[in-house]
Amino acid sequence: MMRVGVLASGYGSNLQALLDVAAAGAPYEVAVVIANVATAPALDRARRAGVPAYFVDHRGRTRRAFESDLARLLSEARVDLVCLAGFLRILSPRFVSQFPGRILNIHPALLPAFGGPGMYGDRVHEAVLASGARQSGCTIHLVDESVDGGPIVTQAVVPVLEGDTPATLAARVAEAEHRLYPAVVRAIAEGRLLPVLSAAVSAGG
Numbered sequence: 001m002m003r004v005g006v007l008a009s010g011y012g013s014n015l016q017a018l019l020d021v022a023a024a025g026a027p028y029e030v031a032v033v034i035a036n037v038a039t040a041p042a043l044d045r046a047r048r049a050g051v052p053a054y055f056v057d058h059r060g061r062t063r064r065a066f067e068s069d070l071a072r073l074l075s076e077a078r079v080d081l082v083c084l085a086g087f088l089r090i091l092s093p094r095f096v097s098q099f100p101g102r103i104l105n106i107h108p109a110l111l112p113a114f115g116g117p118g119m120y121g122d123r124v125h126e127a128v129l130a131s132g133a134r135q136s137g138c139t140i141h142l143v144d145e146s147v148d149g150g151p152i153v154t155q156a157v158v159p160v161l162e163g164d165t166p167a168t169l170a171a172r173v174a175e176a177e178h179r180l181y182p183a184v185v186r187a188i189a190e191g192r193l194l195p196v197l198s199a200a201v202s203a204g205g
């Protein structure tokens, strides 16, 4: 059974999708959920599923202290894979190097477009609509020291429809996210996808 740690900051609908597919029998389990926001609904979702859930505050302390708490909890939970799911903190190279090739993120657009610092939530969908793009979607990528710039694992495409608002587009993208993220984690758990190889390649190894 592959052990997954999920980092979240908010609503946690992607976490829920990961929990639901695990509960339906996929060969992975969500072993720990950590949020940097005490009131994040993601923590309640974890607790309802019987998964250990921790709030770790990033405020009033150094990034290093915050991240060392994250790393300790993830290591204590013996996670094989870390999934960022709406986690709104940037992770330092020091943290990333502790889980080489084993941190995934999901982004609500087709990277490399519409990513980078400040591109999250409705801002992403506003930018997609303003660009006139006919398609959007979501991207799962390996996390490296860049923001939204790590090697792309896979993407799902959705159409942009006439009359879309950021909210209607966000809902369509979210549906795709909820299918794609568990499918990728399941594929890794079943040995059909090896994220660690991509990391080795990008590191020149």
Ligand code: GRF
Residues within 6 Å of the ligand: 008, 010, 011, 012, 013, 014, 015, 085, 086, 087, 106, 107, 108, 121, 138, 174, 177
């Ligand atoms: C998702 O759109 C994800 O792509 C982005 O943040 C959002 C998180 O939503 N990184 P939720 O908390 O999983 O509902």
